[in-house]
Each structure stands twice: as structure tokens, then as C-alpha cells.
Amino acid sequence: MRLRQVCLVAENLEPTLETLGTLLDAEVCYRDPGISFFGLENGLFPVGTDFLEVVAPVREDTAASRHLARRGEGGYMLIMQCEDGVGAREHALAQGAQAVWQTDEKGIHATHFHPRSVPGAIVSLDSMEENEGDPGPGRRWDWAGPDWRGQLRDNGVL
Template sequence: MPALPCIRQVVLLVPDLDEAITQCRDAFGHTSGTRDPESMTELGFEHEVLSFGDTFLELCAPLTADSSHGRLVERRGAVGYMLVVQVDDQQAVVDRAAGLGIEPLFAQDFEGNRISQWHPRTLGTLAEVDQVDPPESWHFAPRIFDAACTDVARDVVAADLASPDPEALARTWSQVLDMPLADPTTLPLQHTVLRFVPSDDVTGLVAFDVAAADPERVGESLRLCGVDVRFVADATVPA
């Protein structure tokens, strides 16, 4: 069961889903993924989720070019889109955010879980903060776990959010999640880390780290669907 709060999923927005799936499956060794066509079509996307051990990478492509998402990928190509953090008490997050004058776009029950989404203007990227019951489960369970592949990457273990004011953004996340900063731009969560990097042009989710299954790959990096992916040491494997 994941200790909370933690990064549970990263979401990339891509112009061509099939091309993105091929790139990501090749990079991480997956032979299959998880889809929910009906629900995602209602939201204006087609998608696929690639599963690691306890974390997930979702690829989303807009169904129409004239949507806000379609215009975004027309301008920028593939981009980091959303960060999903799991917590043990979503209402406490909403209450702490309210104390800062911040409100979610929505907070509601969904299939027995509590989900909320937050505007990029407040959390630096489109963000989802979810409370899942039981905590070791996730959306689309159990089939999302059946498609897991950890041959190349064990899990997503860190993410970078770019901002013109990374220290202010880090403080906001720290207060909302009630977790102390390690330094002005680093927020350790449980077994995962949020980092805040300076940028005046590209903002939002710009990179994430994965725990390398092969220690020989530690230090490698690649550019994948608009973000940087870094292979780091797997903290669960003794040195």
C-alpha cells in the first residue's frame, strides 16, 4: 500500500495517441495498457494508461482540434498536462486550501472515491488530488494493475513543475498538503518528491523521474512526449 501523500499518476497531453503509445511502450517495455473509452470520450479525449508498480502514466489526446486541449497541442505539441497526488483525507486538503483562498475546480465522489481537480493558476499545473478507498487501489482497478510492467521502470518517483516563481508555488503545495519543504523548491512526499524549477515561458509539468529496474540505467534520460524522463536509483533496492 502506498504511504500518503504521494505522486500516483502523471498525465501527458499528446497530438497523436497511437504515436505516443508506441513511444512510451517502447521506452518502458509495456505490451498493453488500460483504457476507458466511454468516460474519456465524454471528456473529449482518447487515452491509454500505462501501469508501473503502484504508479501510472496516462497519455491523453484531444478528440477535436477546436477544443481548448486541441488548441493547446496545436500550439505546443505534446506537453505535460496533469499531476495526480493521492492523499488520505481530501477534505482536509480542501479546507487547508480554502484557508489560502484557493478552491478546487471541483471536488466530488466518483465510483466510491473522492476526486478533486485544481486549476493551473493555483497549483502550477492542472492537478488532481484524490482519496481512494482502499488506499492501495486506483481508478480502473483491478484491470489497471493487470497491465503493469516494471521490467524497465519500477515506479514514478518524482516530478518537476516549472513556474516563474517556484518558491511561492512550492510553499503553496507544502501548505495544501501539510508537508514540510526540504528546501525552498523541494517538497518530499511519501516515497516521491515534487520539485519546483524556474521558467518564464514553459510552465507546468515538465519532467518526471522513474526508478530504474536496471541499476546500469541510473543517470540516463530521454525526451518523451514533451517532457524529460530521468532514470534514478530504485530506493527499494539495497545499495
């Protein structure tokens, strides 16, 4: 299991991305339109072959909004890449963890677990089947979009 993506939550996305981009000497590699499902907007930075993500709520009724009200800006979610997302999910559930979202589509097996289960942050256990001829470096990571490898820089690790 590998920590592949660290997610921060911020009140205002753009100024936070600008500051982090300057500090990391990096550009946002992807903005995922799919996270609007969770009432969020985001931006991801590649850090080595891992990722730093910042999310911000675009609605009041989101887990991120509640997190900001309770704890303020900062750490929000850890996304772990594992070989077997289904097996990792089943193991966590057997240990009493509470899943709050999961998907098993397009070769992706991912589960978000409630922060009370961990505790402290949302943890996601994700696996992605490799695509035929998938180029390196790094393994498939759809959460960073289709072109993240083109923005790789050896500017650090998470």
C-alpha cells in the same frame, strides 16, 4: 500524499502510446471511456504501481486542445493520491486554489485544480476508499481500470 499518475498530452494518441510502450517495455493497461466527458481519449501504462497516462483531445473545445495550442505536447496533469481527498480539497480551496472539476462518488473523492492555481499543470488531489479484500500490491486506483495489477512489471518508477 503520493504522486500516483503523471499525465502527458499529445496531438495524436496512438503513435505516442506506441513509442512510450516501446521505451517502457510495457503495454497499455487501460483506456478510460469516462474521459470522453472531458473531450479526451487516453491510454495508461503501469510503471511500478504508479501510472503514466497520455491523453489526446477528440474535440477542439477542450482544456487539452488549448494547452496544446499554447505549450505543445508534454506535461499536462499530476494526480496525487492522498488519504483524505475531501480534506485536501478544502485545504487547497482555503489557500485560494480554483477547483475546475470534482467528484465524490463510489468511494472516490477527487478534485482537479486550475493550472493558474498551482501553477503550470492541472493538479488533482484524489483519494479512494479501499475495497473490502482489495488485493495488493498498490492501493485502489480506479483511474487505471479494474485489471491493472495483472500487468505490473518492475520496470521503473515515476
